[in-house]
Amino acid sequence: MAMTSQLPRAAGLGEGPEHVLEVAGLKVAYAGVEAVAGISFSVAPGEIFGLLGRNGAGKTSTISAIAGLRRPDAGRVRVLGEDALSRPEVLRASLALQPQQASLFPRLKVRETLETWAALYPAPRDVDALLDEIGLAEKAGARASRLSGGQQQRLLLATALVGDTPVVVLDEPTTGLDPHARHAVWDLIRRAQAGGTTFLLTTHAMAEAEEMCDRLAVMHEGRMVAAGSPAELIARYAPGGVVSVRTSLAGLADRVRERFGAAVTAAESTGRSGRMRFEVTSDEPYAAAEWITGMDGAADVRPRPATLEDVFLRITGTTPEPGPEQEEEQ
Template sequence: MSASVIEVEHLHKAYGTTVAVDDVSFTVGPGEIFGILGRNGAGKTTTVECLIGLRTPDRGRIRVLGRDPHRDHEELTRRVGVQLQDGQLPDRLRVGEAMRLYQSFYPDPADAKELLAQLGLKGREKTPYAKLSGGQKQRLSIALALIGRPRIAVLDELTTGLDPHARRDTWDLISEVRDQGVTILLVTHFMPEAERLCDRVAVIHDGRVLVAGTPAELTANEGQPTLEDAFVTLTGRTA
C-alpha cells in the first residue's frame, strides 16, 4: 500500500477555453496537515472538487486512500469528510437536526453530543443555523465533516470572514483533529494560517504548482521571513 493517502498527478481541468487547473501534482502523507495555497482564482477549489469526486478532471490521475474519487465516490464519501467554502445549511435547520441528518449518511457515525461538546457547541442543539455566529457556523461545519469518523478531512477556506479570536480558536480545533489521527487537506489563501498549521504546503498559481515543501523550506528558499512574503516573491502578488 502507498505511503500517501492522497496522490494527484498531472491534474488538468478546463471549462471551455478557460483552464482552471493545469498540470497539478502533489501527495499527502497520513497524519499530515497539508496546505493548498493560492490567491482567489488560482485553481485551489477546482483541484479539491476533482479530488473529492465532485468534478471529473480532463486529464491526470487522482487516488484518495488508493481509490478513484469519481469511480469510487460512494465508498470515499464514507471515509472523507468535506467542508466546502460555499457550504450553507437552511436557516431554520437546528444544530441537532443537522447532526442527526448527517449521522444518517454513515454506517458507524460518531456520537453527535460528544462531537458538539468537543467543538464548543454543547447546548446549541436547538439553535437554528441562522442564529449561530460565524465562528459557531465554522465549528458546525467541522462537526459535520467529522461525524462520519473520516480518515481524511478536506477543509476549504475554513476561516474566511472570521474575527481574529474565532480564527485562532478554529486553528486550535484543527490541530486537535489532526492529533486524533485525521489527515487534513487545508485550502487557504491566508498565509499566517498555513504557516501556523501546515506540515507541508503547495503553492498554486494560475492553475499550476509553483513549489511545494514545508513552510520553513519555502521561506528559506525564497529568502523571506514569513510564508506570506515568500508567496509574494513566488507569485508577484499578494494572496
C-alpha cells in the first residue's frame, strides 16, 4: 500500500462485527478480459481465510481490489462493516497488505524498516517487542540486504503486522522459502491470529492451505468454485479416501473408470519406465483397493486418506502447481 501520512483509526474497531471482511459480487477485468468473475465471501474475526488456486486463477487480482490497489469493475468490499471503496481511510487504518512481489529497502536497517512502517499507523505495535517475536532482535542493526531469504520474509511479514490492524492480507507468503523458513512464517501467522488478527492469504500450495486455513475458497479461472474448511471440502468432494494405482497397461484406467465412474483422475506418466499413475476416489478406499488389486496389470495399489489436493483435482479438473514441499522432492 502507498506510504502516506499517519492514518486515522478506523471506526467501529471495538464493536465486534460478525464479519471483519465482506466481499460481494467482486469483478475485475483487464482490457476486457475478466480476471475475477463476481466472487463473494466473508471472513470472520480471528479467522485465517485462504484463496487457493493456480497462478492466474485471479487470487492476486482479488486481493488487489480488496486492499485498494485497484478499483474493481463491480462489487462491494466492506471492512469492519464499512464500505471500503467509498471510505479508503477506513481501509488504510483497518487492513495491511504484504504483496507477493514486496521488497525491502536494502539500505535501511531492520529496526529502521519497522519504524518506518510503524509511523504510518495511529497505534502501531512496539517495534522492539515485534523484533523479538519474529526472531530478529539480534539483527536489529543489520541492513535488510544482509538478511537471509527467510529472515527477509519474516521482516516483510512484520511490516504487515506492525500497524496492529485487525485484518492482514498476505499474497503467497511462503513462496520460495525452505521448510524451516516456511514453518517459521506459519508460526508467526498463528501467533498473530492467537492475538486476534484476522488473515486473508493466497496460496497455490495445497499443504499450506490445508495446514493454515480455517476456511478457504478454491478459485479457478476467476471464479470461486468451492468454499469451506479443508475438512469440509475433503468430506464433500473426496469422502472416504483415495486409491493410488501404478500400471504399465494404458487401458487399465479406462477399465477402472467403468467401475468407479468420474471418481478416476486422468492417467499420467511417471517416468521413463512407461508406467502410468491414476487415482480413484472412493467411499470405501480399502475395498476399492482390493478390487483393483485383483485386476490384471494393476501394480503398487495404495489406499490413503484424501487430501486437499484430491479435492482440487476433482473440482477443477487440473493438476495443482507444485508447492514448496513438492518442489523440494523433485
